[in-house]
Amino acid sequence: MEVVLSSSLDQQLHAQLIKNELPSLLSSAALLRSHSISRQIHALTVKTVSSSCNLLHNSLLRLYSTSSQFPSALKLFDTIPHSHRDAVTWTLLISAATESNRPSLALRIFDSMQAQHGGVLPNAATLLSVLRACAVIGFPSAVRRAHVVATRLGLASEPSVLTALIDAYSKCGRLNLAERLFNKHIASTNETDVFSTTAFIAGLASHGRSAEALRLFYELVESGAKPDGRTVTAALSACRSSGMVCEGYRIFNSCTSKFGVERRIEHYGCMVDLLARAGRLDEAEEFVRGMPFEPDPVMWRNLVWASNLHKDIDRAKRLIKERPSLLLEEDGGSYVLIGNVYASAENWEEKARIRRRMTTGKVPGCSRIEVKGIVHEFEAGDSKHPEGASIYRKWEEVMEELRTEGHVPRLSEVLLDVEDEGEKALQLQHHSEKLAVAFGLISTRPGEDILVVKNLRACEDCHDAMKLLSRIHGRKIVIRDRIRFHHFSNGACSCRDYW
Numbered sequence: 001m002e003v004v005l006s007s008s009l010d011q012q013l014h015a016q017l018i019k020n021e022l023p024s025l026l027s028s029a030a031l032l033r034s035h036s037i038s039r040q041i042h043a044l045t046v047k048t049v050s051s052s053c054n055l056l057h058n059s060l061l062r063l064y065s066t067s068s069q070f071p072s073a074l075k076l077f078d079t080i081p082h083s084h085r086d087a088v089t090w091t092l093l094i095s096a097a098t099e100s101n102r103p104s105l106a107l108r109i110f111d112s113m114q115a116q117h118g119g120v121l122p123n124a125a126t127l128l129s130v131l132r133a134c135a136v137i138g139f140p141s142a143v144r145r146a147h148v149v150a151t152r153l154g155l156a157s158e159p160s161v162l163t164a165l166i167d168a169y170s171k172c173g174r175l176n177l178a179e180r181l182f183n184k185h186i187a188s189t190n191e192t193d194v195f196s197t198t199a200f201i202a203g204l205a206s207h208g209r210s211a212e213a214l215r216l217f218y219e220l221v222e223s224g225a226k227p228d229g230r231t232v233t234a235a236l237s238a239c240r241s242s243g244m245v246c247e248g249y250r251i252f253n254s255c256t257s258k259f260g261v262e263r264r265i266e267h268y269g270c271m272v273d274l275l276a277r278a279g280r281l282d283e284a285e286e287f288v289r290g291m292p293f294e295p296d297p298v299m300w301r302n303l304v305w306a307s308n309l310h311k312d313i314d315r316a317k318r319l320i321k322e323r324p325s326l327l328l329e330e331d332g333g334s335y336v337l338i339g340n341v342y343a344s345a346e347n348w349e350e351k352a353r354i355r356r357r358m359t360t361g362k363v364p365g366c367s368r369i370e371v372k373g374i375v376h377e378f379e380a381g382d383s384k385h386p387e388g389a390s391i392y393r394k395w396e397e398v399m400e401e402l403r404t405e406g407h408v409p410r411l412s413e414v415l416l417d418v419e420d421e422g423e424k425a426l427q428l429q430h431h432s433e434k435l436a437v438a439f440g441l442i443s444t445r446p447g448e449d450i451l452v453v454k455n456l457r458a459c460e461d462c463h464d465a466m467k468l469l470s471r472i473h474g475r476k477i478v479i480r481d482r483i484r485f486h487h488f489s490n491g492a493c494s495c496r497d498y499w
């Protein structure tokens with residue numbers, strides 16, 4: 001479709017322009033998500049049409065925001081006079097920032113929107129974009145600010161905003177606030193709403209409260225409300241969180257017949273992860289090979305990860321060799337994973353090759369923590385933080401406490417093929433979440449909860465250390481990894497060591 005449009009773009013565009021249908025043409029082009037088409041249409045629009053039309057500005061911005069071209073969206077936004085920037089204009093820029101993985105910038109744009117030239121009032125769509133950015137960042141203070149704005153504007157109980165608030169609070173570690181909003185909504189409307197219920201089921205699942213998530217799912221089904229694809233994904237993730245294979249099969253098999261939901265790739269993805277994590281690797285692999293979709297990188301990586309976890313190294317190596325592109329194009333996490341597979345296989349040559357690729361630009365892991373409204377980011381072995389020396393000193397103290405309590409470092413989690421055991425232990429101590437927690441310990445009050453957001457799965461050594469640490473220091477430590485939340489308290493984790 002893209003090729004056809006490009007080849008006859010000029011003629012088609014002129015014809016449309018003559019009919020004054022540029023805004024609708026722009027909307028159609030936005031669906032194509034093509035950078036080159038966006039630029040061509042932008043250039044032609046600028047040449048042909050007066051620059052003072054709000055509808056056209058917004059249509060052009062939509063074009064850039066849907067095709068994740070934030071720099072172009074920002075450039076265009078800067079040319080729009082202040083008086084012409086309405087709520088739609090600002091919302092599109094916020095959405096463009098979020099879509100192009102700049103959630104913090106999206107929040108700063110939201111602040112500017114309300115501050116500049118008397119401010120522009122956000123609408124429900126603005127709040128949805130902002131709350132999406134909040135959910136990516138993972139810290140509750142921004143959600144609270146957006147919630148206050150929504151309440152002030154009378155939009156907090158608007159169904160789409162309420163659903164986004166439940167989702168954002170859950171993803172920012174505040175499931176209790178999500179629950180309060182959800183219960184209040186149910187009590188006030190007395191009817192089942194699929195969207196907010198789905199958001200809350202997903203929240204319960206990611207925090208490991210699988211039984212409650214499934215109870216709510218079946219209540220929804222029995223109420224006669226029709227679940228959608230996302231509801232089924234949320235229910236399957238609840239099964240995944242607690243290794244409930246039979247329940248997962250039951251839901252997956254009833255997807256079309258009982259719930260009227262067509263199976264999508266994410267449903268297959270949940271099943272593959274559920275089976276693989278439970279050690280049913282043959283079934284998981286059959287699922288991937290038998291499904292009517294091409295496997296995606298997340299699915300493939302989960303399969304390799306579980307093969308490594310269950311010590312089926314031959315399978316892991318075979319899967320890596322079969323689809324290396326699915327793993328290596330995705331992110332640094334896959335490099336860590338492949339490195340670990342080759343370490344398990346004691347193939348140091350391959351591991352060194354992966355290590356070289358890792359050092360050429362990919363960031364393997366990072367953890368963030370918010371203290372007094374400022375987000376601090378740590379990479380493994382990081383020395384960039386201004387309080388680096390105190391942070392490392394603190395973690396050394398913690399390590400001493402952990403050792404006294406019987407913690408034995410899991411050296412198998414060290415990625416690099418380091419010969420020296422002491423060096424291995426040192427590598428392990430400097431994983432990003434440990435540095436973030438050490439910073440949390442020196443910069444918050446004793447007893448205060450610590451929330452860390454990490455971009456990869458937690459490793460076993462960090463998991464062991466956090467459990468013990470929560471008991472020694474009498475603190476709740478919450479870590480959101482790429483799969484789920486871990487709530488460490490009094491020596492145990494909410495995931496019951498299953499993740």
Ligand SMILES: [Zn+2]
Nearest residue numbers: 431459461462
């Ligand atoms: Zn770790």
Ligand SMILES: [Zn+2]
Nearest residue numbers: 486493495497
């Ligand atoms: Zn855990």
